[in-house]
Amino acid sequence: MTLGISLHTDMDDIDSIFADDVELIQNADVLEEDYTPQQIICRDNVLEQYTSVFKPIYKGRPPQNAFLYGDTGVGKTAATKYLRQNLEQDIEQKNKRLPESEQVSLTVIWINCENFTTGDHKTSSYQVAVGIVNRLRDTGNRITGTGYAPQDVYDIMYEELDKLDGTVLVILDEVDKIGDDDTLLYELPRSRDIGYVENVRVGVIGISNDYTFRKNLSPKVKDSLCETEIKFPAYDAGELGQILSTRADLALYDTAYTQETINLCSALAYKEASGSARRAIRLLRRSAEIAEENGSQQIEEKHIRQADKDLEYGNIVESIVDQDDEKLYILKALAHLDEAGLTPARTRTIHAAYARVVRTYNAETGKEPLTQRGMFNHLSKLVMFGFVNTIDHNKGVGGGQWNEHEFSDDVNPRKVKDAFEDRNLQWVNIDVRGIKD
Ligand SMILES: Nc1ncnc2c1ncn2[C@@H]1O[C@H](COP(=O)(O)OP(=O)(O)O)[C@@H](O)[C@H]1O
Ligand SMILES: [Mg+2]
Incomplete structure (x- = not known):
């Protein structure tokens, strides 16, 4: 086989398997984010622990709760999907051999908590409860993510859950997005003990990328949800190689x-x-x-x-894109100053530009910009995150001392614009002429 010949110009080269086709990718689906691999490799230890969490469900016994954690990309979602598939298949097989009264009934509800951020409403226990209700209801009967008192939503959720029987396994992926209000994480795993449901047994699996989230969970949640904790360690280069080869x-x-x-x-x-x-x-x-x-x-x-x-x-x-609004406004202010050749800029210059940005984007609500001090706290975070660099000026005794700021090498106005686009925020031009003292 001859490689290195451009097939665009030499379509007669029948020696090449690519003679009709210059594509390198044979099956693009396999490289998609949502592809579930048939085999989970290099994870024997973790899978062994994880499998034992599912065993009681297979046996028709009360389910366990589990909390999975580890950095992003280490196979938490993939392993969970893989075990879920196997569990459902194996239960189906098992049920075929059993009289109806002894069959195991399992309903799995998979919620990715990241997708429960609607508009201004951050993901919360409430929003996730709404999500669970809607998974269990027909299209025409769904409830909206606003307009109910929280307790009503939880009541509706338990009512819906209790219409089922056997085991309900609720999988909460990216559960750290649920934020501070962990009501659901505490109550759901114990719902039968508390008396919220009678007919079903609820098991909860929480999956988190965020180590601090786990650390900060209330002791009550740690007691219930974190009954079993499974850590997914990062892969080393060799393991990544094996996973990649297979793919x-x-x-x-x-x-x-x-x-x-x-x-x-x-x-x-x-x-x-x-x-x-x-x-x-x-x-x-x-x-x-x-x-x-x-x-x-x-x-x-x-x-x-x-x-x-x-x-x-x-x-x-x-x-x-992940930054809060104040930080986005500051980055936008810096983008305009940068484009006008006004960076590095002193804090008060940035504040003046930032104030214009805030007023432009909040003309309707009348929301006011933070004070310079308030803004500076956010600016310091941006420095800490590596988006912005600080330049210290120290003119020695009597010469004064001040700081200037500019984008780090990683950030430029183009990226900030792209981020605004990703957030569906219009990129309004802000005039920063004459802003620098
Ligand atoms: N052990 C593994 N074997 C095969 N594929 C894996 C393995 N671990 C991760 N992957 C793949 O790597 C990607 C990221 O894994 P994922 O489970 O989504 O990570 P996490 O949920 O921990 O962020 C997915 O495409 C997944 O299929
Ligand atoms: Mg994941």
């Missing part, structure tokens, strides 16, 4: 990549995303796309390097 084997044509491709993608994901398999898979996918765009039949190092840069860009934009 590449299904997703890419054999000639599209080499062991070096796998090694470099794994090494970069290990180094830059602390052992995230998600990052490794995204990197492989982006590399393959770039190679395709370049008409290359094989992923080369330069494609992987470029892909890595692309992902970093996306990551920064994503982390800007």
Whole structure:
């Protein structure tokens, strides 16, 4: 087989398996975020612990509650989907052999708490309870995420749950998004003990990326939800390599990549995303796309390097999107100052620009900007997060001391604009001329 010949110009090259096709990706689904792998590899220890959490359900005994934690991309969601699938299949098989009275009944409700942020309403126990109700109701009968007193929503939820029988397993993925109000996390696992339900047994699995969330859970929640805790450690580069090989084997044509491709993608994901398999898979996918765009039949190092840069860009934009409104306004103020060549800028200049931004975006509500001191607290956080750099000026005795701020190397106005777009916020131009003293 001849590699390295551009098939766009040489379609007669019948030696190449790509003669009709310059694509490197054979099965793109396998590289999608929501793809569930048939095998979970390098996770024997964790899977063993996790399987024993599900055993009582299979046996028709009271379910256990469990709390899973670990960094993003370490297989928490994948392992859970995998075990859920197996549990449901195995119960179905088992039930076929049993008389109806002895059959095991299981309902699984999967909620990704991240998706329960609607408009101004942050994800909360309340919103998730609404989500559970709506999973159990027909389309015409759903309730809205506003307009009910919290206690009413919980009552409706328990009423709906109690219409079922057997075991209800509620899986709360990204549960850290639920925030401070952990009512649901405390009550749901104990709902039968408290007397909220009689007919069903409720088991809850909470999955979290956020270590501090686990640490800050109230002792009551720790007692109930965290009955079993399973830690998903980060992958090392070798493990990432194995996961990636398996995935590449299904997703890419054999000639599209080499062991070096796998090694470099794994090494970069290990180094830059602390052992995230998600990052490794995204990197492989982006590399393959770039190679395709370049008409290359094989992923080369330069494609992987470029892909890595692309992902970093996306990551920064994503982390800007995650900031609260005040910080977004400050970043926007800095973007305008930057574009006008006015950075680095002193705090009071930034504050003046920030105040214009706040007033522009809140013309209807009349919300006022924070004081300079109030804004400075947010600005300091942005420095801490690495979005903004501080330049210390110290003119020695009598010369005064002041700080100036500018974007760090990771941030530029373009990324802030992209973040606004991702948040569906219009990018209004703010005039910062004459703002600097
Ligand atoms: N042990 C594994 N075996 C196969 N694929 C895995 C494994 N761990 C993670 N993955 C894949 O890596 C990606 C990220 O995993 P995911 O379970 O979503 O991470 P988390 O939920 O911990 O953030 C998914 O595409 C998943 O299929
Ligand atoms: Mg996940």
